Amino acid sequence: MQPRRQKRLFAVLLVIGLLTGAVAAMLYALQQNIDLFYTPSQLVDGLGKDKVKPQPGQRLRIGGMVVKGSVKRDPDSLKVSFDLVDTGPLVTVIYEGILPDLFREGQGIVAQGVMLDATTIAATEVLAKHDEEYMPPEVAEALKGIRHVPPSQQQSSAQQSGTEAKPAEGRY
Amino acid sequence: MFNWLHPFAKPETVYHLCGRLYPWLMALAVLLLLLGNIWGLAFTPPDYQQGDSYRIIHIHVPSAIMSMGTYSAMAIAAFIALVWQVKIAQWSVLALAPVGAVYTAIALITGMAWGKPMWGTWWVWDARLTSELILLFLYLGVIALSGAFSDRQTGAKAASLLAVIGVINLPVIHFSVEWWNTLHQGASITKFAKPSIDPSMLWPLLISILAFKVLMLALLCLRLRNAILLNEQHRPWVKTLAGGH
Numbered sequence: 001m002q003p004r005r006q007k008r009l010f011a012v013l014l015v016i017g018l019l020t021g022a023v024a025a026m027l028y029a030l031q032q033n034i035d036l037f038y039t040p041s042q043l044v045d046g047l048g049k050d051k052v053k054p055q056p057g058q059r060l061r062i063g064g065m066v067v068k069g070s071v072k073r074d075p076d077s078l079k080v081s082f083d084l085v086d087t088g089p090l091v092t093v094i095y096e097g098i099l100p101d102l103f104r105e106g107q108g109i110v111a112q113g114v115m116l117d118a119t120t121i122a123a124t125e126v127l128a129k130h131d132e133e134y135m136p137p138e139v140a141e142a143l144k145g146i147r148h149v150p151p152s153q154q155q156s157s158a159q160q161s162g163t164e165a166k167p168a169e170g171r172y
Numbered sequence: 173m174f175n176w177l178h179p180f181a182k183p184e185t186v187y188h189l190c191g192r193l194y195p196w197l198m199a200l201a202v203l204l205l206l207l208g209n210i211w212g213l214a215f216t217p218p219d220y221q222q223g224d225s226y227r228i229i230h231i232h233v234p235s236a237i238m239s240m241g242t243y244s245a246m247a248i249a250a251f252i253a254l255v256w257q258v259k260i261a262q263w264s265v266l267a268l269a270p271v272g273a274v275y276t277a278i279a280l281i282t283g284m285a286w287g288k289p290m291w292g293t294w295w296v297w298d299a300r301l302t303s304e305l306i307l308l309f310l311y312l313g314v315i316a317l318s319g320a321f322s323d324r325q326t327g328a329k330a331a332s333l334l335a336v337i338g339v340i341n342l343p344v345i346h347f348s349v350e351w352w353n354t355l356h357q358g359a360s361i362t363k364f365a366k367p368s369i370d371p372s373m374l375w376p377l378l379i380s381i382l383a384f385k386v387l388m389l390a391l392l393c394l395r396l397r398n399a400i401l402l403n404e405q406h407r408p409w410v411k412t413l414a415g416g417h
Contacts, residue, residue: 009255012336023340027351034352036298063353100292102221110296110355127292130221132360134229135370140220 037063037110040084040091044119056115062091063110063129071105084109095123102128181258183400184409190393190400197390201383208234208380216373228286230377234384236279237362239307240342242272242388246314247339250332260396262328263403265335266318267395271388273311280304291355299348300356303341310338324403 027034032048038060046053054060064084071082078097082105083090093111103109103126113123135143179185212230219226246268253262283301284294295301318331349358361367367374404410 005255008257012251012254015333016336016339019337020340023344027344031352034299036296036352036354039353063355100290102290102292125293127296127355128290129355130290130357131368132357133368134219134222134226134360134373136217136372137220138217139370 037061039086040064041086041088043091044089054115056117058115060115061110061112062093062121063108064091065108066105068105090119092120093123094120095126099126100128102130181260183260183404186260187397187400190397194390194393197386197393201387201390204379204383204386208376208383212376212380216376222290225286225289228282230380232279232282232286233377234380235275235282237381238384238388239272239276239279240345241385242268242275243307243342246272247335250335253332254336262332263399264392264396265332266328267392267399269311269314271391273308273315276304276308276311280308296355298354298356299352300354303345303348306341307345310341
C-alpha cells in the first residue's frame with residue numbers, strides 16, 4: 001500500500017476509534033437517563049449501584065406487567081387503578097382516562113405520572129407495550145392458550161382465558 | 173489481490189454496467205414489492221394481539237432494516253472514498269444518501285402510525301425512536317454537507333467523513349432495545365435465534381425486505397449514472413455518447 005494511502009487509512013481509523021470510545025463513554029455515563037422507565041423493583045429498591053430511589057412528587061415513568069385481577073374500575077367514571085410487577089414488588093398505578101386498546105391484565109404497559117408514595121403512581125398517560133412475537137390467533141390459542149379478542153370488545157373480562165402472568169417473561 | 177476490481181473504478185465501465193443492470197433490478201424490485209406487500213397487507217392472517225394493525229410491519233420493518241443497510245453501504249463507500257480516493261465511491265455516497273433518508277423517513281412515519289393505535293402515542297423519546305431519528309439527521313447532514321461547499325470535491329469529502337463517523341449510530345440503533353428499557357419491543361427477526369414471528373407472516377416480510385434492498389440497488393444504479401455524467405461531462409467518452417444520439 002502506498003504510504004500516502006496508509007497514512008489516510010490510519011487517520012480515518014483513528015478518528016472512528018476515538019469517536020467510538022467517546023460515544024461509548026457518553027452512553028455509559030448516561031446509562032440510567034436513557035432508560036425510558038423505572039421497573040417496579042427499580043422504583044422500590046433503587047436504581048443502579050448507588051440504589052438511588054426516586055422521591056415522592058417526582059415525575060417519572062413506570063413500566064411493568066399488569067397483575068392479573070388487580071384492575072379496579074370505578075363504575076361511575078373513567079378512574080381505574082391497577083398493580084404493576086416485574087420480578088419483585090408491586091407498584092400501584094392510579095389513572096383517570098381512556099386506556100389503550102392493548103391494555104389488559106398480563107400486558108406490559110408504560111405509565112407516566114407523579115409518584116405519590118413509595119409504591120403508588122398517579123398516572124397522566126398510560127401506554128401499552130407489546131412484545132416482538134407475532135402469530136395468527138389460531139397459533140396463539142394452540143401455543144399459549146390465548147384467545148384472540150378484537151380490540152373493540154377487549155374491555156370486558158372475556159380475555160381472562162389467557163395464561164398466567166409470567167413476570168419473568170420479556171424485559172419488564 | 174483486488175486487481176479484478178480495478179476496471180470498476182473507471183467511470184465509463186460503471187456507467188455502462190449500471191445501465192445494463194438497472195432495468196433488471198428495477199423490474200425485480202417492482203415484482204418483489206408487489207408480491208411481498210400484497211401478500212403481507214392483504215393475505216396474511218391477523219395477529220393474535222394486534223389484529224390487523226400489525227400489517228404495517230410489512231412496510232415498517234423493511235424500510236427500517238434498509239435504512240440501516242443503506243447507511244452501511246454508504247459508510248463503506250465513504251471509507252473507500254476517503255482512504256483510496258476512488259471517485260466512483262465518492263459519488264456512490266451522494267447517490268445513496270437520499271435513498272437512505274427516504275427509507276428512514278418511511279420507517280419513522282409508519283412507526284408513528286403503528287404506535288398511535290397500539291401503544292397509544294405517536295412518539296415517545298425512547299432510545300430506539302431517538303436513535304432512528306438521529307439516523308435521519310445524519311442522512312440529511314450528509315446531503316447538506318455535500319452541497320455546502322462551492323467546490324463539489326470538497327463537499328463530497330466532508331460528506332464522506334460525516335458518513336463514516338455516523339456509522340457509530342448503527343449498533344446503537346440495533347442494540348438500543350437490549351441495552352436500555354424502551355417502549356419499542358425487541359428484535360423479531362434480526363437476531364441469532366428462531367424468528368419470533370409466525371412463518372405465515374415471516375415469508376411476505378422477508379420478500380418485502382429483499383424488495384426494498386433490490387430497489388435500493390436499482391436507485392443506486394440510476395443515481396450513480398447521473399452523477400457520473402454530471403462529473404465527467406467534459407470527458408471525450410461522454411461527448412461521444414451525447415453526440416451519438
